[in-house]
Amino acid sequence: MAEAAAVARRYAKALLELGQESGALDAIATDLDRFGQVLALNDHQLFDVLCHPGLDPSDRAGVLATVLERAQLHPMVANTLKLVLHNGRFELVPEITSQVAELADEAAGRIRATVTTAEPISQALEADVAAVLTASTKKQVVLSTEVDPELIGGLVIRVGGTVYDASLRHRLADIKQKLLNQKLSDPAQA
Helix, strand or coil, X not given: CHHHHHHHHHHHHHHHHHHXXXXXXXXXXHHHHHHHHHHHHHHHHHHHHHHCCCCCHHHHHHHHHHHHHHHCCCHHHXXXXXXXXXXXXXXXXXXXXXXXXXXXXXXXXXXXXXXXXCCCCCHHHHHHHHHHHXXXXXXXXXXXXXXXXXXXCEEEEEECCEEEEEEHHHHHHHHXXXXXXXXXXCHHHX
């Protein structure tokens, strides 16, 4: 697994360097992400076909060529995907996509954050959260929102690998745990 991640990182770094040299890094990252979304359609059937070791490599290359022709991707993305397929590493495309997005964000001084709430939030609150995160991270924040009714209320913010949980569900779980700990450690209540 670590070897696969390292190989994916090498492909991603190569694409990053090519993208920076040509000034097309964001276009490359966007097109690679778009292609990843195409691979995920229909329960990943296309991805499964392109990774299937039992299929003739030329057949898989033909399928990829057809998809690339329709997708109209940046030439560097299309060539990288062809190379990855040719090298028998197509299963790494999701990791390469993730790594390219991360490296492109890093190079551009961006960070991605996700705000999860029990109900959809207003654009004004979304802008406020983005402004607070931008001020605290000193980076441009690309904010996405999700709805999870199980949160009951409040919000959960994920910035990189950090999670800020200010949901009502989390607070109730904390209170429950404190009550359980108090009950177990207080012999007067036994």
